[in-house]
Amino acid sequence: MYDGKTIGVVVKAYNEEGFVGGVIDTLPAYVDRAYVIDDRSEDGTWDEIVDHANRENERRRADGTAAFDPVVEPIRHERNRGVGGGLKTGYRRALEDGLDVVVCVDGDGQMNPERMPLLIEAVTTGGADYAKGNRLTDKSDRGRMSTWRWFGNSLLTNLTRLSTGYWSVTDSQNGYTAINRETLEALPVEDLYERYGVLNDVLAKLNVDGRVVADVRMPAEYGNEQSGIRYGSFVPNLSKLLLRNFVYRQRRKSASLLPHPSALGYALGVLGGVAAVVGAVRSVANREFDAGVPKLVVASLVSLLAGLLFDVGTGDAERTTVEREPADLTTPADAAAAADAASVRSFDADPDSEPAVAEADGGEPMDIRHDGGREEP
Numbered sequence: 001m002y003d004g005k006t007i008g009v010v011v012k013a014y015n016e017e018g019f020v021g022g023v024i025d026t027l028p029a030y031v032d033r034a035y036v037i038d039d040r041s042e043d044g045t046w047d048e049i050v051d052h053a054n055r056e057n058e059r060r061r062a063d064g065t066a067a068f069d070p071v072v073e074p075i076r077h078e079r080n081r082g083v084g085g086g087l088k089t090g091y092r093r094a095l096e097d098g099l100d101v102v103v104c105v106d107g108d109g110q111m112n113p114e115r116m117p118l119l120i121e122a123v124t125t126g127g128a129d130y131a132k133g134n135r136l137t138d139k140s141d142r143g144r145m146s147t148w149r150w151f152g153n154s155l156l157t158n159l160t161r162l163s164t165g166y167w168s169v170t171d172s173q174n175g176y177t178a179i180n181r182e183t184l185e186a187l188p189v190e191d192l193y194e195r196y197g198v199l200n201d202v203l204a205k206l207n208v209d210g211r212v213v214a215d216v217r218m219p220a221e222y223g224n225e226q227s228g229i230r231y232g233s234f235v236p237n238l239s240k241l242l243l244r245n246f247v248y249r250q251r252r253k254s255a256s257l258l259p260h261p262s263a264l265g266y267a268l269g270v271l272g273g274v275a276a277v278v279g280a281v282r283s284v285a286n287r288e289f290d291a292g293v294p295k296l297v298v299a300s301l302v303s304l305l306a307g308l309l310f311d312v313g314t315g316d317a318e319r320t321t322v323e324r325e326p327a328d329l330t331t332p333a334d335a336a337a338a339a340d341a342a343s344v345r346s347f348d349a350d351p352d353s354e355p356a357v358a359e360a361d362g363g364e365p366m367d368i369r370h371d372g373g374r375e376e377p
Contacts, residue, residue: 002030008099010090013107014039020107024052040080084198111176119178128214129183133176135220163242164203197241204245265307272300
């Protein structure tokens, strides 16, 4: 347990022989339950999981620290289901066991367990419902991250902001996450995307439900592991997922008979763009200039910009950013004065540094008091 909260860890592994055993061996002592999921690997991953799990369970039984028996539960999928499939399996098991906080890590050893307390505290005493790692904000945290990887993560971060409505979320593809039980119980786990886009899908569903998301600063750590992403399918599939979630979010914001201003702006912008393309094609076919095409282009761009401004404005305006330093803010007026249009909370690697927290679309103003918290081991 960690500060009176039961802690579960979901370890997702696919072809992680040589890495996943180290992840099991370095699980913190406060972890009550770990679900190590082999997504039908083609190497020795499963044997390594079973071997290290047995040793860890024997050790926990011997020292009497096991709240659950076994502490480490090896799980093997009958077929390969993808990253999202592993996450869903782990979340289902954690719900069955009634754990207070569920942390998710990958089986490649890139996620430092010493950072886990920051994620846990974010969703227990920090005012957030869901926390995730962030390697991109500070240049010093990028470490050995290549320029190409940094560019790809940054691009996906911005597309995810547009899709999910969390306008200040950073490093959207970071799989080092934590979620509290109340939020997990409300999350439609069975509907989650089963492939690499699951992290983006989780954020979209959390935003629609008005949940608070926290960014936890941490350095990038890379070893000799190999990425299993097949970009030929990953890029188009993730693009469709982001578009689907964007449309879904706009529909949810337009729950009444009248469309939300952002949805109206986006729709008019798209229609104007289509009309401009049609007009341009006709102009070329008829070999004559259509003066209406430039006007349609301008109108389309203005509408899209208006939709974006309404989207950002109404989303963050309905959220309240609360600064905990230099003094606690305990009134709506204080909270409003501290609002800075952020949509996630940023936790510095220093446990004493606690910047801003904000709610998802449609959330109520928050009254956050400083409750203290244990220091990072």
